[in-house]
Amino acid sequence: MPTLSEASSKRVLARAGVPVLDERVVATADGAADAADEIGYPVVAKLCGDAIAHKTERGLVRLRLDDRDAVHAAATDLLAAARPEDGNVDVLVAPMVSGTRELIAGLHADEQFGMTIMLGVGGILAEAVKDVTFRLVPIERRDAEEMLNDLQMQALLGAFRGEAAADREKLVAVLLGLSKAAQDDPSITSADVNPLIITADGTPVAVDALVEVAS
Amino acid sequence: MRDTRFKALFDPKGVIVAGASSHPAKFGFVTLHNILASGYEGKVFATSRDGEEVLGIKTVPSVQDLPAGEADLAFVCTPASFNLDLLRECAGNGVRAAFLTSAGYGEAGEEGKRMEDELVALADELGILLCGPNGQGVVSTPSKLCAQIVAPYPPAGRIGIASQSGNFVSSFLNFAVQTGVGVSRAVSAGNAASTTVPDYLDFYADDPATAVGLAYVEGIRDGRAFYDRVRSVTERKPLVLLKGGASEYGQRAAASHTGALAADDIVFTGMCRQAGVTRAATVEEAYEAAATFATQPLPRGNRVVVMTTAGGWGVVTADALAKTSLELTPLPPDLQADIDTKLPPRWSRNNPVDLAAGETRDTIPELLDLITAHPDVDAVIYLGLGIQSNQARMMRRGPYYPDHGLERIVAYHERQDARFAEAAAEASEKYDKPVLTATELATADPENAGPAAVRATGRLCYASSNRAVTALDHLWRHAQWRRRRGLD
Numbered sequence: 001m002p003t004l005s006e007a008s009s010k011r012v013l014a015r016a017g018v019p020v021l022d023e024r025v026v027a028t029a030d031g032a033a034d035a036a037d038e039i040g041y042p043v044v045a046k047l048c049g050d051a052i053a054h055k056t057e058r059g060l061v062r063l064r065l066d067d068r069d070a071v072h073a074a075a076t077d078l079l080a081a082a083r084p085e086d087g088n089v090d091v092l093v094a095p096m097v098s099g100t101r102e103l104i105a106g107l108h109a110d111e112q113f114g115m116t117i118m119l120g121v122g123g124i125l126a127e128a129v130k131d132v133t134f135r136l137v138p139i140e141r142r143d144a145e146e147m148l149n150d151l152q153m154q155a156l157l158g159a160f161r162g163e164a165a166a167d168r169e170k171l172v173a174v175l176l177g178l179s180k181a182a183q184d185d186p187s188i189t190s191a192d193v194n195p196l197i198i199t200a201d202g203t204p205v206a207v208d209a210l211v212e213v214a215s
Numbered sequence: 216m217r218d219t220r221f222k223a224l225f226d227p228k229g230v231i232v233a234g235a236s237s238h239p240a241k242f243g244f245v246t247l248h249n250i251l252a253s254g255y256e257g258k259v260f261a262t263s264r265d266g267e268e269v270l271g272i273k274t275v276p277s278v279q280d281l282p283a284g285e286a287d288l289a290f291v292c293t294p295a296s297f298n299l300d301l302l303r304e305c306a307g308n309g310v311r312a313a314f315l316t317s318a319g320y321g322e323a324g325e326e327g328k329r330m331e332d333e334l335v336a337l338a339d340e341l342g343i344l345l346c347g348p349n350g351q352g353v354v355s356t357p358s359k360l361c362a363q364i365v366a367p368y369p370p371a372g373r374i375g376i377a378s379q380s381g382n383f384v385s386s387f388l389n390f391a392v393q394t395g396v397g398v399s400r401a402v403s404a405g406n407a408a409s410t411t412v413p414d415y416l417d418f419y420a421d422d423p424a425t426a427v428g429l430a431y432v433e434g435i436r437d438g439r440a441f442y443d444r445v446r447s448v449t450e451r452k453p454l455v456l457l458k459g460g461a462s463e464y465g466q467r468a469a470a471s472h473t474g475a476l477a478a479d480d481i482v483f484t485g486m487c488r489q490a491g492v493t494r495a496a497t498v499e500e501a502y503e504a505a506a507t508f509a510t511q512p513l514p515r516g517n518r519v520v521v522m523t524t525a526g527g528w529g530v531v532t533a534d535a536l537a538k539t540s541l542e543l544t545p546l547p548p549d550l551q552a553d554i555d556t557k558l559p560p561r562w563s564r565n566n567p568v569d570l571a572a573g574e575t576r577d578t579i580p581e582l583l584d585l586i587t588a589h590p591d592v593d594a595v596i597y598l599g600l601g602i603q604s605n606q607a608r609m610m611r612r613g614p615y616y617p618d619h620g621l622e623r624i625v626a627y628h629e630r631q632d633a634r635f636a637e638a639a640a641e642a643s644e645k646y647d648k649p650v651l652t653a654t655e656l657a658t659a660d661p662e663n664a665g666p667a668a669v670r671a672t673g674r675l676c677y678a679s680s681n682r683a684v685t686a687l688d689h690l691w692r693h694a695q696w697r698r699r700r701g702l703d
Contacts, residue, residue, distance in 0.1 A: 110482050112438030134485030136442055142699045143489055150488065 372397020
């Protein structure tokens, strides 16, 4: 099943109300540098295209770019790293988001129950920890609130290591947005918002997203 | 639209046992025995090949030989090959519901599945509610009906049971017998060829005799439809669910049992939470949750006071509460001051309220009333019932009874424990709050005057405080689900 590029994935989810970053898709290194100037530093640059699903593994993500020159150089490298099979590619420039807390949210078509929505604790131990909860799409606001309460690691959602408590309203908006995206577009077969970083001020940010659609 | 045929299943005016037998090990005998022995007041008829007399009932070879319109339920124990003709005869005679215990259908491979499809099609054509096949039977205490091939007949109560496995009907009914918290209806869905567990639950949701549904399910063919059905039940009544196939190991066992694959457990858990279904991890947890829904009011908040006659129990209960959505509430100062007037100063002066053996004759009933009445207390767990009656039992059975004043003190202790149990139930009713009583004597010595008096109030005496906490947590979670959705 085809995947959408990160930028298209985010557009699909943002249309349904999932809050995403102020980010730009540009075709050239100069464009990337201009975009970074607008967004403010530091930024992240990624090579982006419908056929590119595993950016990190291919080294197509450049983090913490602190000035215009660094952005220009990174974008030049990224565009040069594109392979013919990647098809049309662009550079995505986004604010550099950091936070110690990572969640994961997504959509999954379950054999028994049809389209489901998931929220879980993310990060590298996510699969070992398996602190996840599901509901059937569509969900209502109270379902989303109850999903937050389902997570075992409630400590992550409170004030944590000097960072503010997670903004529950905004997390609810992420979940309601995902549910709406699945309802609005039945061709969506799965979606991952991973990581969904909780920043130091408690705002959840969809740092990466991947939407899969039926062919 | 209510399907009035369920009335024929659960409250029939007359029953035909098809395939009765004079051999006391055959289902056709056992069923007739159980119907007659449990005091069913409607008319009972039976058919058998030879037209013999069974348990005083003159059987006839064919349903057509019976008076028309006298029975609306048929309980079918005949081999599968007889059943199409039998259904036609039943329909002709006014039967509206048929429970088939016969095996050899969908569970028995391709040919059986074909016969099952034929059976369903015919029942639909005839307008007969088809239950089973391959089921254990149906129980309905409002009609004193025990039409099943196994024991027991449970005490009457308000739990409505539907199960995909007949054995779990028996398990739940055995818990009803043991705890005294009774059952309204119980049915084993068997192969559920036509009438499914959600169909029975849907009937219970509108059934005035039933306060809570209790179901066992394993394979679910259409998860989305199941969700819609159970959600419509929980919006009307609490529903406790035990599901087989929760683990990978369990799922393999389920596949071989019903041929349906179990749903992924994490998704299933989320589905239950979304639908307001109370999901229990074990059979006893399921029964106790249902028994609590059936006999205690829903809490309006999560602030719990634990009242105990001895320290250790209170500490362990506090630990158990900490793992739930319930709160061991700080004791309100005015309540503490009120309790001060009732106890010597060595009591805990905190929650748990540990009496530290400072109670006199009327303290426990007075404190139960005082604590339950307080507006900042939503539920009470009472520990320590039956201790003195346990001593009384030892005295009564010892070599010195009834001399040395033992007869009098034994009677006093037993009277006191009965009073305490009644005071817990009275406080619960008076203030419309859950008051749960827990002691291992509920199972260690069910005849102890304390647990016996709890049973007499119609409530469950929990065998440990942990089990009381688990049950109360289920009630609070469901109460919140209802409240957030604006339901009652």
